[in-house]
Amino acid sequence: MAAGSPIEQPQRIFSQLNALLRTVELYPPAHVRIVQAKQTLHGDMTAFLDAHQRLEYRFLGDLLLANDRILPRESVVYRNLLDVCQNERGIGLMTFTQGFELWELDALLEALGQGLVGSLESWAARTAVTHVTLTPPIEAGKQAGEVAARRAYYGSVEALREIESTVQRQAPLSGEHIGALRLLTSTILDQIVQTPGLTLRLASIKSYDEYTLYHSVNVAVISIGLGLVIGLPVAMIREIAMTGMLHDLGKIAVPVEIVQKPGPLTEDEWIVMRRHPALGAQVLSHLAGSNRLAMIVAFEHHRRFDMTGYPLSPRAGPQHIVSRLACVADVYDAMTSRRVYKGAVPSRQVCAYVREESGRIFDPRFIRILDHMVQWLSHHGEGEFIR
Ligand SMILES: [Fe+2]
């Protein structure tokens, strides 16, 4: 069976699960309809997990997310199931991993269908499931912030998509385009200030197919995290986050075959790729208003701390401090993302790499800042930033 696209297949699997839950209520367990529905669901789930290793359904109030992507239609269609899971079954997250077996589906149906007498932990221990994990919902107070932040995250992806298609059509970018992005960036920032743990949760949202759009939002999110660890004023962090959103704008002029190439680039392809900082800066230079910092960062983010990167410009001075911050955020997201040609690297390894390349690619001052952000947020990210 085909694995399907990373978006369509989770939609189908969720609708199969919903239909199965209804069928189980109507027919005896050995009925052919139930047996067939289970096999179909299990087959599709296995195909998806073989291709993608993991499938997460997260319930956030009236939102359904599959692998951290909002499913707008399914959020409405399955509102009742979302409500039952969160409020009656105490489930906020279902995680399936590769190797999910048919009997584990029975255990899941028990937890979802009749509800459990004991806790989710005792259900997991009693049934001995290993390829499905059920986690309680996020506390109601925090949920609103989480939903607002995720909506703003996806809104930013949309806003960037709109900006890119405008530039591609060679139409001028308006203040409204940037204004919409600024508003969404502010929402993300406000939510991270209240719940710093959101930084790593939002930055873990990745897209295999639309890498550059999601990468841009992630660089903004990581820049916010770094800015808060440093203790910068919120107004300044907002400007820095905007530079993250726009740093790779020049990549729209690079052919998609090069941006998405499943392997190392040839020297000729690198020549084209290395144009993106200058192209991005050029697009941003036509914008009215205070976008000078975004222009500088777009131009400088690959120049490196020791100035051996690109674009080469003999007259340019040292990299701007915000470009150095963006460079750390950029590499952090690129390394923690799975690409066609490489797997995702754990965040601790990224910290080690930044330390290794300190003084060459990275400003040495950012080693401690990144370490602090990753370590602290991984353990205690729900409170306020400790400096
Ligand atoms: Fe770049």
Ligand SMILES: [Fe+2]
């Ligand atoms: Fe980048």
